[in-house]
Amino acid sequence: MGGFLFHETVFGPVMSRRLGVSLGINLLPVDYKHCTFNCIYCECGWTQKKPAGAGNLPRRKEVADLLELKLKEMKKEGRVPDAITFAGNGEPTIHPHFAGIVDDTIALRDEYFSDAAITVLSNASMLRKREVFEALLKVENNIQKLDAGTEDLFQLINQPSGGLHLEGIVKDLERFNGKVIIQTLFLKAVYNGKIIDNTTQEEVEAWIGLLKRIKPEYVMIYPIDRQDPEQKIGKIPFTQLEEIAAMVNREGILTKIFG
Numbered sequence: 001m002g003g004f005l006f007h008e009t010v011f012g013p014v015m016s017r018r019l020g021v022s023l024g025i026n027l028l029p030v031d032y033k034h035c036t037f038n039c040i041y042c043e044c045g046w047t048q049k050k051p052a053g054a055g056n057l058p059r060r061k062e063v064a065d066l067l068e069l070k071l072k073e074m075k076k077e078g079r080v081p082d083a084i085t086f087a088g089n090g091e092p093t094i095h096p097h098f099a100g101i102v103d104d105t106i107a108l109r110d111e112y113f114s115d116a117a118i119t120v121l122s123n124a125s126m127l128r129k130r131e132v133f134e135a136l137l138k139v140e141n142n143i144q145k146l147d148a149g150t151e152d153l154f155q156l157i158n159q160p161s162g163g164l165h166l167e168g169i170v171k172d173l174e175r176f177n178g179k180v181i182i183q184t185l186f187l188k189a190v191y192n193g194k195i196i197d198n199t200t201q202e203e204v205e206a207w208i209g210l211l212k213r214i215k216p217e218y219v220m221i222y223p224i225d226r227q228d229p230e231q232k233i234g235k236i237p238f239t240q241l242e243e244i245a246a247m248v249n250r251e252g253i254l255t256k257i258f259g
Helices: 060-077 098-112 130-136 151-158 166-174 201-214 238-249
Strands: 010-016 020-026 083-087 117-122 141-145 181-191 194-197 218-223 255-257
Touching: 010 060, 020 060, 060 098, 083 098, 098 117, 098 130, 151 166, 151 194, 166 201, 181 201, 181 238, 201 238, 218 238, 238 255
Parallel strands: 020 083, 083 117, 117 141, 141 181, 181 218, 218 255
Antiparallel strands: 010 020, 181 194
């Protein structure tokens, strides 16, 4: 599977289908993917060991300096971000100084664009670290991934490292006491000869059962943004996403569809 990498630490702004005008922060190396998951649909490609000669994580001061430079530029040009988003080439909360960088980002946001929402796109794998969990409580959009309702499908779709299991992640998500947004990508795929489908009645019901435990602010559901012939990943029709959203809404959980 080929992949698209972000070759800057601060990138954009880009127009996001979910977040509006979003200025991105990539806390991972700019020349390879670094993640705790190996999701079959990831736009960055497969998670590999660090290649020889590849770069390192950006330093905390470097991130702050680059972000301030970009915010000054946008202010001068009259471009206003709706969000400042931690995303990039893998899992942002891997960075050892993630919590401090969040504090720096909040301070810079308050100085230059006070209405911009600090957003983190995460796979929930590092929530066991107290400083990561507490940092996520400070941001406006704490967006965490939950692509499966059962352990078997979680392992097939997300292929986590380090012995991570779905139940442990859900228990960590419960600790937010509702101050969390769940994002779920629905897909049908053939991978290593196996049919992978998180849209079946059984899987959707299991996934909703987890949502009822987590009690998120709301749920974002969406299909893959592009077809992937190599992995035989198909795009779920909007009408099917509407049916899934209706099931979630009946449980009193707000659901937003992003086609």
